[in-house]
Amino acid sequence: DQQVKQNSPSLSVQEGRISILNCDYTNSMFDYFLWYKKYPAEGPTFLISISSIKDKNEDGRFTVFLNKSAKHLSLHIVPSQPGDSAVYFCAATADRGSTLGRLYFGRGTQLTVWP
Amino acid sequence: EAEVAQSPRYKITEKSQAVAFWCDPISGHATLYWYRQILGQGPELLVQFQDESVVDDSQLPKDRFSAERLKGVDSTLKIQPAELGDSAMYLCASSAIRGYEQYFGPGTRLTVT
Numbered sequence: 001d002q003q004v005k006q007n008s009p010s011l012s013v014q015e016g017r018i019s020i021l022n023c024d025y026t027n028s029m030f031d032y033f034l035w036y037k038k039y040p041a042e043g044p045t046f047l048i049s050i051s052s053i054k055d056k057n058e059d060g061r062f063t064v065f066l067n068k069s070a071k072h073l074s075l076h077i078v079p080s081q082p083g084d085s086a087v088y089f090c091a092a093t094a095d096r097g098s099t100l101g102r103l104y105f106g107r108g109t110q111l112t113v114w115p
Numbered sequence: 116e117a118e119v120a121q122s123p124r125y126k127i128t129e130k131s132q133a134v135a136f137w138c139d140p141i142s143g144h145a146t147l148y149w150y151r152q153i154l155g156q157g158p159e160l161l162v163q164f165q166d167e168s169v170v171d172d173s174q175l176p177k178d179r180f181s182a183e184r185l186k187g188v189d190s191t192l193k194i195q196p197a198e199l200g201d202s203a204m205y206l207c208a209s210s211a212i213r214g215y216e217q218y219f220g221p222g223t224r225l226t227v228t
Contacts, residue, residue, distance in 0.1 A: 004157070034216065043119070043206050043219035044158070089157050093214060101146060101213040102171055105157025 003027045004092050006106035015115050019077040023090030023106055026071065030092040034103065035064060035075045038087045047088075048075070080113045087111075117141040119220035121207050127226045133195035136223045140189070140209030147184055148217060149192050150206040158206055164190060165213060197227045 031052040036044035050057040063076045091103040120139040150158035163171040167187040184190040208217040
């Protein structure tokens with residue numbers, strides 16, 4: 001059962017515009033969320049995270065928004081650049097119990113930024 | 116910049132053979148994770164170590180998979196015997212604090228023929 005869902009397998013955006021990647025989760029115990037970027041033949045690279053006590057976290061061109069009531073988060077990239085083209089994974093974890101530290105990943109969204 | 120090291124990067128093995136992967140986490144990171152990523156899916160945790168102790172191996176197929184981190188630093192993941200369905204990317208990650216940002220290595224791409 002997929003507890004973290006990324007329902008858009010792909011997204012295509014023009015350079016300079018905003019990219020919005022979406023993620024939904026089902027487990028109300030999740031309280032820490034992360035976004036990773038992955039290039040082919042490489043491991044995922046950590047981008048940005050957000051705790052459930054916040055609704056927004058910003059780092060340069062990347063902003064993550066969290067809507068706990070909707071169990072939804074999104075990653076905004078502004079402005080988008082061709083080098084942002086990669087697969088983006090949403091991940092979540094629960095800060096308690098025997099599974100502390102286990103990241104639950106979505107299936108990923110392939111972002112393509114075209115000139 | 117400190118990185119997680121993994122070897123080999125690619126491995127081709129025949130069904131029923133044994134295969135092993137090695138990981139060296141970022142220096143000072145007490146928590147080490149092994150994930151498996153099947154093409155088109157997100158990574159799934161196989162096993163998690165806190166120092167030299169296994170703290171979560173609930174998703175590890177223990178009849179054929181084993182993992183160790185004897186001195187609490189580097190780690191080895193073994194599959195014996197390998198099956199066709201084991202073809203995947205095996206990723207190692209580490210974190211300074213359990214439950215927070217994990218940093219991944221480049222992975223080992225395993226192909227079982």
